[in-house]
Amino acid sequence: AQSVTQLDSQVPVFEEAPVELRCNYSSSVSVYLFWYVQYPNQGLQLLLKYLSGSTLVESINGFEAEFNKSQTSFHLRKPSVHISDTAEYFCAVSPDTGGFKTIFGAGTRLFVKA
Amino acid sequence: DAGITQSPRHKVTETGTPVTLRCHQTENHRYMYWYRQDPGHGLRLIHYSYGVKDTDKGEVSDGYSVSRSKTEDFLLTLESATSSQTSVYFCAISPGTVYNEQFFGPGTRLTVL
Numbered sequence: 001a002q003s004v005t006q007l008d009s010q011v012p013v014f015e016e017a018p019v020e021l022r023c024n025y026s027s028s029v030s031v032y033l034f035w036y037v038q039y040p041n042q043g044l045q046l047l048l049k050y051l052s053g054s055t056l057v058e059s060i061n062g063f064e065a066e067f068n069k070s071q072t073s074f075h076l077r078k079p080s081v082h083i084s085d086t087a088e089y090f091c092a093v094s095p096d097t098g099g100f101k102t103i104f105g106a107g108t109r110l111f112v113k114a
Numbered sequence: 115d116a117g118i119t120q121s122p123r124h125k126v127t128e129t130g131t132p133v134t135l136r137c138h139q140t141e142n143h144r145y146m147y148w149y150r151q152d153p154g155h156g157l158r159l160i161h162y163s164y165g166v167k168d169t170d171k172g173e174v175s176d177g178y179s180v181s182r183s184k185t186e187d188f189l190l191t192l193e194s195a196t197s198s199q200t201s202v203y204f205c206a207i208s209p210g211t212v213y214n215e216q217f218f219g220p221g222t223r224l225t226v227l
Contacts, residue, residue: 009154032213043118043204043218044157051213090156094214100145100164102214106156 002027002093004105012111015083021076021108023091033074034092034102035065044090050074061085086112117141118219120205126225133192135222137205139185145208146188147216148172148180150201157204163188164210195226 007022025031032051036044048059055067065076074091091105117140127133137146145164149157149172159172161180169180177199179191192199205219 004156006156034215036218041221043220044206044216045218046215049213049215096212100147100162100170100208100214101159102216104157106154 002029002031002095002101002103004091004093004103006089006091006105006108008108009106010109010111012113013081014113016080018079019077019081019085019110021089021091021110023074023076023105025072025074025091025093027072027093027095030096031093032096033065033067034094035059035063035074035076036090036092036104038088038090038107040087047076047089081110081112083112083114086110118205118207118217120203120219120222122222123220124223126227127195128227129196130194133195133224133226135190135203135205135224137188137190137219139188139207141207141209141217142185143207143217144185144210145214146182147206147208148178148188148190149204149206150174150199151204151221152201160190160203192224195224197226200224200226 003026005024034049035047037047038044050067058064088107094102121136147162148160158174163169163182203222206216208216
């Protein structure tokens with residue numbers, strides 16, 4: 001079985017400051033890793049994913065996440081946030097054995113202040 | 115954007131009444147899911163479907179049933195709504211790749227009084 005822990009429920013940060021949203025997972029098998037973003041009153045949309053290869057993955061809007069197998073972590077970072085990054089961010093894992101099951105973390109609400 | 119719509123988008127109902135939520139997709143994806151989102155719990159899987167008339171339970175299926183008579187439609191029914199089912203409900207679809215990337219609908223906010 002898999003589980004996902006997002007270590008911060010809320011992260012307030014000033015505009016143009018760096019941010020890190022933390023995600024740790026537990027699994028007895030190898031997993032694929034995802035970050036989804038949910039803007040207010042919208043559904044979730046995929047931000048980035050790690051499937052294999054380079055452990056550092058990037059999104060088109062400046063976020064990056066690094067897969068650390070030894071620490072079972074997949075933290076999300078951005079060097080300089082914008083007001084428009086205010087949203088809820090969900091870390092998720094899916095076992096590499098295939099099938100339907102994706103496990104989501106409880107979410108981290110990012111507040112970017114002017 | 116993936117073609118997923120949910121209806122209704124908002125609903126207020128009373129305890130004990132049946133409620134049906136609809137998810138419609140235009141992507142012809144094999145897998146469809148119903149989740150509920152509650153503060154502090156993230157998304158929890160209610161039911162999912164892996165084909166027409168093929169459905170199975172998720173982690174919080176009690177009090178819910180589903181049906182999928184066509185590839186494009188996945189219905190979620192609350193047989194007798196309770197206040198604990200007040201939540202935001204999301205439908206998601208997936209083409210069935212091994213890594214299970216999912217695409218989400220806009221959500222339905224349900225309030226049970």
